[in-house]
Amino acid sequence: MTLQTKPLALTANGRRVGPVDVPEEIMMLDFLHEYLNLTGARMGCGQGICHACTIIVENEDGSLSEMRTCITGAHWFDGKQVRTIEGHAKYDANGNLAALSPVQQAFIEHFSFQCGYCTPGFVTAATVLLDRLKREPVSRAELDEVVTTTLDKHICRCTGYVRYLQAVRDLVLKTPGLLTG
């Protein structure tokens, strides 16, 4: 059996990739793992339920969206800019870690995760939420509900929900401009 291929070009974590011939039916998660060696986005359920596989799409208007890569074809991302978990922290010229992203740092400080399998998805969701709150702030009273709704779709099996929630809530509270009033 020969697989039909199609050229695919995109920007991943600021680096231009392709055009490279990729099977038409391949899912984005497999493309990230097998073609780009970006293995941080996780294969969990493979059915779009657990959200361990999500990555960020950097939209043309500057906003961010979260997409599930286990159920979305790689070619959907053709021409788009994406950010995987490998693209959140800052590195120095020698490739050494310079700083974690604020969300990553908050998760570390709150001991939000144990096994870590779900963490790339939670980092993605929380980062997209912070980006949204910059443009559409919510009131303090709404905050817990907003954080819960955002993280709700992500499944964690190590009882991490409470500490994830606390980490994101505290980060929103100490980041200026994300709340109204």
Add this chain to the structure above:
Amino acid sequence: MTKRKILLIAAAVVAAGVAAVAAIPRAFETSVVTKDVNTPLSADQMKQLAERGAYVARVADCYACHTAKEGPAWAGGMPFHTPFGTIYATNISPDMEFGIGRWTRAEFHRAMQDGIGKDGKPLYPAMPYTSYRQMSADDVDAVYAYLLTRAPTRVENRKNELSFPFSIRQLMAFWNVVNLRRHGFVADPAHSAVRNRGRYIVDALAHCGECHTPRNVMQGMKAADYLKGSVIEGVEAPDITKGGLTRMGFDPLTLARFMKSGLSAQGSMTNQMFEVVHFSTQYMRDEDLQAMAAYLFHLESTPKTETAPPAPTPVSIPTQVADAARATYRNLCAGCHGADGQGIPHVAVPLSTNISLRLASPRDLTQAVLHGIPAQRFPGLERMEPMPEFAQLIDDRAIADLVNWMRARWGGQQPSVTAEDIAKLR
């Protein structure tokens, strides 16, 4: 003449007309309730009837309408949005003040079969007395006895919000003259007991026609288009005549199982039918479901084996549309519904055999693509995962192409959907 005077005269004319119209229908009224029900039931009779009534009430699906979402059981409050305003289901728990605790056997029969409430005022036909009119007196007694065994709930009935002149209840007596059948259910001796039982359940108890038969301008069921399908709250209540069911890919046994489980190769029950399965059909006896299927397929009994009707012949569509749609399908749909539309058991329904692609109207399929479908639990610990909404991800043109391609490929339907059609459903 001043504007005020004209208004006063007009109001007087309307009032006189309403009074006259309200008085006339009494003369025409034909009750199907017999005098027998004036005799109250004994405590023993009530006890025996109540046991059977639990099942009859399930099949008649009383609970689904008379219990508001997450509200107290049987206490009413569920809103029905009609072209004339909103009607609220009433409290039918045995509460003495707000429920039916003081209703006599005869009063209950009159409400169920003639559409006349305890106070003598007509009910609105949101209550399907138009269908329950065909129930047997025994079954009405059974439901009466059962409801009086429920816990009374002190919840006041909500006032309907209807526009004038529909807010005048008496006018419904007039509506009844035109829209009510003259008599109750009469078994057809030319057909088997099974087929007659099926018709009794479909027409009287389960009141299928209330949604699946289209309505005329007066909101009465169009007898000529019996069960030929309608649109309810923006989604299709499909054609469930023999022809319609066959086009959807059903045979009698598969249909009976679909009503029991809510799941089949034809897809999963959604919207109001999901609730019908949840509250009613999953509890129905296999022989009753099969009787319904036999009747709907014009058979005297249900066949022993499933024989799926042939799949529709694919319709060819322009290459450009097919290429664009195939790419969208691979990128956004195939992950769950499979490259060949085969679906994933317990997760996502197959599309290659799905009802919504075979309906003449693309409405349901388009609604699902635009707005998604929530996760749903089905009998037997089954669960289907939520379908995401794609309204924000794909534009009207791409959705029109996708819908046309899927319907042509798997549903045998002409690719007639335009981007403008999609925009209207957003």
